[in-house]
Amino acid sequence: MASRFFVAPLFLFCFVGHAFGGVLFSSLPPTLLVQASPKQGTVLNAGKDVLTVQWGLNGTQQGGLDSKYEKVKITLCYAPISQEDRAWRKTVDDLSKDKTCQFEIVVRPYSGNKKEESFDWTIERDVPTATYFVRAYALDSAGKQVAYGQTTDSHKTTNLFGIEGITGRHVSLDIAAACFSAFSVVSLFGFFLVEKRKAKKTTGK
Known part of the structure; x- marks a missing residue:
């Protein structure tokens, strides 16, 4: 009997934790196509160079999947090589704890009428020296991530580029x-x- 009293609160705790936890990246469909101007291996300069991002809905996806999309958030993300031994850049499946994409490039209303949108972003001066890729999130009316797209593959090894941060006085x-x-x-x-x-x-x- 005592074990039943123990299991019930434990089950309730797990249920509440799941209900109020963050969105899991692994649960998001890759319905967005994202491209960025830097080619593989290119090195850009923070505070000086411009990064152009283009995004749109993946044409191979079935219609209607974007009915909940309200906004698109474009972010600059650390590649695995620049996350090694850096816990403050750690990738976590729970997006509320994830530290992969720390730099917001732009947030735009989602437009299903346009096949492709673009944005020119002057790399901010506080972006550190590292290797990066670009990721886009589709957000619903509550601001939660419901889909994504990125310039690299699922292992984050292709189409990576570098940024040289501002150093010295x-x-x-x-x-x-x-x-x-x-x-x-x-x-x-x-x-x-x-x-x-x-x-x-x-x-x-």
Whole structure:
């Protein structure tokens, strides 16, 4: 009898966890076709180069599957080679915990009338150096993922491209640091002169 009381709450906990958990990537149909301008092996520069993304509904899919699509979200995603030994970029099937696609490129209303849409994205300055691919999610009215498409294959080994992040100090930061250093030296010298004058007055008394 006691085991029954234990099993019931456990079953309820699992049911609630599943009901309120995130969307599983493995459950999404690949109904979107996605293409990006960089060719395999291309390296782009953050804060400078433009990435063009094109997307549309996969023509081989049966009609009606896009009836729940409200928006399309385009994201920049880490390739497996840039996820190794980096837990903060880890791929998780539960999309509410997944860290693969951390950079939003654009969110657009889904238009079933157009066969293909495109967007030109200037790579943001905070994108780090890594290897990437592009993924699109179809979102329903609640903002949940209901389908996807990506520029690479299911193993994420094809059509990958690199981005070179901004490294080193910016010129303006160097100027600010130099000014601050100069101010510190002048202040220290002024403090030394004041203390020296005070010492002379004390000696004169």
